[in-house]
Amino acid sequence: MAQTRVAARKTAKRRQWVSAAKSQAASRRGAQRRAQTRSALIKAAQRLIAEERTNVAILEITQLADVGIGSFYNHFESRDELFEAAVHDALEVQGAFLDQLTTGLDDPAAAFARSFRMVGRLHRHVPELSKVILSKGASLITSDHGLAPRALRDIRAAVEAGRFSTRDPGAALLIAGGAALALAQQLHEHPEVDAAVLTDTVTESLLLMLGLSAEDARDLVAHDLPEVDGPFEGRPKAAS
DSSP: OHHHHHHHHHHHHHHHHHHHHHHHHHHHHHHHHHHHHHHOOOOOOOOHHHOTTOOOOOOHHHHHSOOOOOHHHOOOOOOHHHHHHHHHHHHHHHHHHHHHHHHOOOOHHHHHHHHHHHHHHHHHHHHHHHHHTTTTTGGGOOOOHHHEEEHHHHHHHHTTTOOOSSHHHHHHHHHHHHHHHHHHHHHHOOOTTTTTHHHHHHHHHHHHTTTTOEEEEEEEHHOOOOOOOTTTTTTOOOOO
16 A cells, blocks of 8 residues: 555656646747747837838738737737837847957957947948837937947046047047937938948047047058857848
8 A cells, every 4th residue: 555655646746747847848838939929029110110110000010020919919018119129129139239249359449449330331231220220319329228338338448548538438429429320321321332431431530539549540440340140140241
């Protein structure tokens, strides 16, 4: 009898383990499906923002995302909330890209130059993502995501390191941000313009404004840009 009870307990425990494993697997599959649905909605919204079609009905958004309309409300309360999330996602992608791009650089002036040069090129290489980010307009300059906080960090660090001589990093960021927005608009409106040449020219001018010598500024914009994978998976890659 004792052996029978022990065997029964072992069987019951195995059943509990199997049941728990099945439950965890189902939970993981459910979380994966929810993540995929949210991602599909955000990508659809980003496409619509890039096409300047933000007044579409929610049904059209879900059709573009190839999800049921009921799924929309499992993730977002309104169309505006979805579009806000779409812009935030684009800025996070840009931020992750810039972090990867500048890893290992000890010179903050070089980090600033590399980031600005690559972002300028991305307007051509990932135009849809660029238009989504630019939909925020001038508020991008003081945003807590994307290029702005990283540029301010690098400017401050370069001042502390004696590389930049600007007295007000915040004001310098406003100038750099304005230049970045104007550059983006020029590249989108004039496809015949060489993005790399114009971006490097603007970058060199900014470096001079920040206090770098003419020789150092020319040297930094002459550096080769690395090829970086990861954040732009599924989108055209940036070129050096």
